[in-house]
Amino acid sequence: MLKRFLGLTGLAVSAALMIASPASAELKDILEAGKIKIATPENFPPFGSLGSEGEYEGYDIDVAKMIAEDLGVELELVPVTSKQRIPFLETDKADLVIATLGANPERAKSIWFSHAYAPFFSGAFAKPDVAVSTIDDFSGKKIAVTSGTLEDLAITADAPEDAEIIRFGDNAATIAAYVSGQADVIVTGNMVALGISNDNPDFNLENKFIIANSPSFIGVKTGNIDLLQWVNVFVLHKKLNGKLDELSKKWLKTPLPPLPAL
Secondary structure, eight states: OHHHHHHHHHHHHHHHHHHHSOOOOOHHHHHHHTEEEEEEESSBTTTBEEOTTSSEESHHHHHHHHHHHHHTSEEEEEEEOGGGHHHHHHTTSOSEEEEEEOOOTTGGGTEEEEEEEEOOEEEEEEOTTSOOSSGGGGTTOEEEEETTSHHHHHHHHHSOTTOEEEEESSHHHHHHHHHTTSOSEEEEEHHHHHHHHHHOGGGOOEEEEEEEEOOEEEEEETTOHHHHHHHHHHHHHHHHTTHHHHHIIIIISSOOOOOOOO
């Protein structure tokens, strides 16, 4: 009786371990299944959002499509919010995360990161006739920035004494002030600048220089070394053949800048 009980207990423990152990979607598994599940932004244009035709579109969506095409498998998009990106990867709801994911030491405790595939940065933006190429060129100019942001802290520390830094309470106020001509330069994130360009195409807004760089990386589940290696080769290939540059110009309205490799 005792042997039977122990045997049943062992089976129960084994079953519990099988249930608790997550499935590993390695490269060979994806190829055998003929499908890849990629987490992409749910509502973060121009990287990923629902388009007018009711289908997801954006920079990250196009990268996901290229990955599926190069693998020769079917693509299943898994729309995610910012907070869902890493949990969805850890719980096998997605094989990859392509959703403006920045790399940092804390996140690296949970997942692996590919080489950077997309630019995400804060910069100084102005019209073509405004001569600015470094922070020293802020001299004598009016600079609009949102108070208390990383951009504010960065330029406050290094701007020339005669630069007039005009601070506003939020991005909306900063944008409104710049658009109305209260400043020569706006210091903000590239997505905010893109919104200004889309709403005011006659501005021909240019990225004069980068203040702080925080590019996007593709998230890979820890341990999936073959998949990570393939993704890194994919990113390198798309940089070399100009495909990522095309996407950057299409969705972000700027050439692809140099991106870091891990």
